[in-house]
Amino acid sequence: MPDTAATVREITFGEAVREALAEEMRRDARVVLLGEDVAEAGTPFKVLKGLVEEFGRDRVIDTPISEAGFTGLAVGAAMTGMRPVVDIMFGDFMALVMDQVVNQAAKIHYMSGGMWKAPLVVRATMGATRRSAAQHSQSLHAWPSHIPGLKVVVPSTPYDAKGLLKSAIRDDNPVIFFEDKISYAKVKGPVPEGDYTIPLGVADIKRDGRDITLVATSSMVQVALGAAALLEEVGISAEVVDPRTMWPLDETTLVNSARKTSRAMVIDEGYVRYGVTGEIASVIAEGAFYDLDGPVRRLGARHVPVPFSPPLEDATVPTERDVVDLARKMCNR
Amino acid sequence: MTTVTKPTVAGAAVEKLLRMYRQMVAIRLFEERVNDLYTRALMPGLAHLYIGEEAVAVGVCEALRQDDYITSTHRGHGHCLAKGAAPHLMFAELLGKEAGYCKGKGGSMHIADPATGNLGANAIVGGGAGIATGAAFSAKHLGTGRVSVCFFGEGALGQGVLYEEMNLAQLWKLPVIYACENNLYNEYTHCSETTAGDMLARPAAFGVAAEAVDGQDVRAVHAAASAMVERARRGEGPGFLLLNTYRYLGHHVGDIAREYYRPKQEEQRWMSERDPIALHAQWLAAEGLVDDGTLDRIRAEVTAEMDAAVEFAMNAPYPDPGRVDEDVYA
Numbered sequence: 001m002p003d004t005a006a007t008v009r010e011i012t013f014g015e016a017v018r019e020a021l022a023e024e025m026r027r028d029a030r031v032v033l034l035g036e037d038v039a040e041a042g043t044p045f046k047v048l049k050g051l052v053e054e055f056g057r058d059r060v061i062d063t064p065i066s067e068a069g070f071t072g073l074a075v076g077a078a079m080t081g082m083r084p085v086v087d088i089m090f091g092d093f094m095a096l097v098m099d100q101v102v103n104q105a106a107k108i109h110y111m112s113g114g115m116w117k118a119p120l121v122v123r124a125t126m127g128a129t130r131r132s133a134a135q136h137s138q139s140l141h142a143w144p145s146h147i148p149g150l151k152v153v154v155p156s157t158p159y160d161a162k163g164l165l166k167s168a169i170r171d172d173n174p175v176i177f178f179e180d181k182i183s184y185a186k187v188k189g190p191v192p193e194g195d196y197t198i199p200l201g202v203a204d205i206k207r208d209g210r211d212i213t214l215v216a217t218s219s220m221v222q223v224a225l226g227a228a229a230l231l232e233e234v235g236i237s238a239e240v241v242d243p244r245t246m247w248p249l250d251e252t253t254l255v256n257s258a259r260k261t262s263r264a265m266v267i268d269e270g271y272v273r274y275g276v277t278g279e280i281a282s283v284i285a286e287g288a289f290y291d292l293d294g295p296v297r298r299l300g301a302r303h304v305p306v307p308f309s310p311p312l313e314d315a316t317v318p319t320e321r322d323v324v325d326l327a328r329k330m331c332n333r
Numbered sequence: 334m335t336t337v338t339k340p341t342v343a344g345a346a347v348e349k350l351l352r353m354y355r356q357m358v359a360i361r362l363f364e365e366r367v368n369d370l371y372t373r374a375l376m377p378g379l380a381h382l383y384i385g386e387e388a389v390a391v392g393v394c395e396a397l398r399q400d401d402y403i404t405s406t407h408r409g410h411g412h413c414l415a416k417g418a419a420p421h422l423m424f425a426e427l428l429g430k431e432a433g434y435c436k437g438k439g440g441s442m443h444i445a446d447p448a449t450g451n452l453g454a455n456a457i458v459g460g461g462a463g464i465a466t467g468a469a470f471s472a473k474h475l476g477t478g479r480v481s482v483c484f485f486g487e488g489a490l491g492q493g494v495l496y497e498e499m500n501l502a503q504l505w506k507l508p509v510i511y512a513c514e515n516n517l518y519n520e521y522t523h524c525s526e527t528t529a530g531d532m533l534a535r536p537a538a539f540g541v542a543a544e545a546v547d548g549q550d551v552r553a554v555h556a557a558a559s560a561m562v563e564r565a566r567r568g569e570g571p572g573f574l575l576l577n578t579y580r581y582l583g584h585h586v587g588d589i590a591r592e593y594y595r596p597k598q599e600e601q602r603w604m605s606e607r608d609p610i611a612l613h614a615q616w617l618a619a620e621g622l623v624d625d626g627t628l629d630r631i632r633a634e635v636t637a638e639m640d641a642a643v644e645f646a647m648n649a650p651y652p653d654p655g656r657v658d659e660d661v662y663a
Binding site for chain 1: 436447452504
């Protein structure tokens with residue numbers, strides 16, 4: 001965090017993303033933005049608003065609705081001297097770009113014996129409860145996390161979003177950067193003006209605690225913090241750990257927290273089955289087994305396509321209440 | 334009385350014509366050795382041979398600068414050699430040796446060579462389309478004057494991403510040439526069973542300059558490619574070459590019994606009447622540019638080079654298994 005309070009403002013998650021992009025584009029002429037309606041429209045979420053006015057249409061580039069096309073182009077551009085940042089408006093459209101990301105970007109460095117690099121950032125959104133139904137609501141960050149050669153970032157706060165996005169742009173590898181849509185306007189927090197970076201692969205303890213570790217990602221960090229406050233009222237001290245990046249994964253911080261508290265729960269908005277909660281739970285189980293009072297538990301999206309109707313959709317995402325109930329059970333309180 | 338005099342071919346042009354002959358022979362002899370290594374079970378995996386299509390890679394790459402980019406395919410040895418790759422490092426890669434272009438991590442389908450602008454051979458059909466178009470994007474954005482060539486077979490015409498890339502390239506006037514090698518077969522299926530309508534009408538629909546060329550005539554390929562490359566270099570946008578050619582052998586080295594999808598007589602006809610190396614040799618002789626000795630000497634030199642390259646690769650060590658985790662991340 002910054003040394004002088006004067007440089008810190010409260011800004012939204014979306015504003016932090018925009019600030020990171022603007023600062024990186026000022027410092028490095030190779031950074032270009034590509035995506036659907038990224039220029040004058042600034043994306044439907046208005047996250048990129050104002051960037052085209054500063055950087056022009058040569059660097060903030062509206063594309064056709066061709067996710068595979070412009071992502072594939074960005075892979076080649078990244079290999080040949082650019083630092084492209086592509087905008088995947090809805091994370092669900094990751095399905096359309098998986099060949100470019102998984103078979104091309106992720107593998108070119110290895111396949112070429114380390115000769116070619118693809119320093120590309122794919123920004124995609126995630127998160128449900130916007131009443132957008134099954135094809136505009138998924139949290140698919142587990143997919144790229146499965147693939148060697150990719151780095152995957154899931155920021156939860158404005159401060160983290162800015163510092164991590166700057167690191168992602170400066171990284172020499174393809175980085176998939178997932179932004180929670182609800183957080184864009186809803187999550188505000190202190191963010192320093194000017195340059196700072198957060199290294200990829202370092203977890204952050206969002207709240208100290210003694211009795212149980214709540215490992216939470218992206219949108220679920222706010223849920224875990226809310227639950228921790230409620231748990232405090234019943235005498236349970238919860239520690240909230242945000243891994244911040246799915247890969248590289250800061251296994252040490254996760255394991256150390258679980259060893260300290262002796263209980264761990266993993267909360268994520270992606271599907272539980274074969275998802276990131278399973279990976280994190282097994283890392284904790286393997287690293288902290290003899291210090292745990294019981295099995296690591298998981299909360300995630302219900303294993304259904306995200307439904308439209310509000311009462312149905314709300315039943316698919318973990319809530320503070322879900323976390324509190326499970327934590328109390330785990331702590332026998 | 335009028336006398337018809339043949340145009341004289343200048344020295345530099347002769348050199349180029351002989352270089353194209355040599356490069357075609359190099360690809361042919363390289364591929365024959367690959368087939369031999371496979372047949373003798375000395376090569377791991379499979380390889381997709383370029384024999385019969387040599388004039389395409391050579392005619393196109395001869396129109397490029399060393400710093401121009403190419404993307405190649407699963408049938409990529411010809412492109413890599415034509416762009417300037419070293420045969421001994423290619424053989425080493427094919428045999429999975431540490432000395433190979435990719436330290437043995439890529440193999441036959443992934444040879445890459447930054448020194449010659451080779452962005453990598455690609456084992457996803459149409460997989461080079463985005464990369465080649467992106468390299469052209471960089472060339473334009475950075476003002477390097479480079480051109481990018483995307484090689485692919487007619488099988489890639491079935492991949493949607495190719496059309497997304499052509500649309501972007503034409504919208505943004507990117508210096509990229511889409512070089513479609515129509516060898517008539519998508520693996521084991523004739524292209525007439527997979528490709529509706531007129532192939533050239535597809536790029537034409539985007540306004541991309543498109544032209545069909547006899548892919549067995551290295552001079553015709555070179556002339557068409559040169560015009561398109563220079564046009565792209567001038568900033569006039571992408572081009573599409575439909576290079577009509579033929580794959581003499583199977584889809585890969587193990588595809589030996591082929592009569593269920595194409596008759597032997599068809600193969601024989603292409604080999605005896607349309608062989609790119611023989612056609613070019615005949616033309617060179619008819620033009621009085623070479624005697625038999627010249628071409629024989631070239632072939633002997635290339636033979637010696639290829640034999641030495643194979644020997645180098647055979648004697649090269651395998652990578653240490655302890656290095657398997659290297660190069661996953663930059």
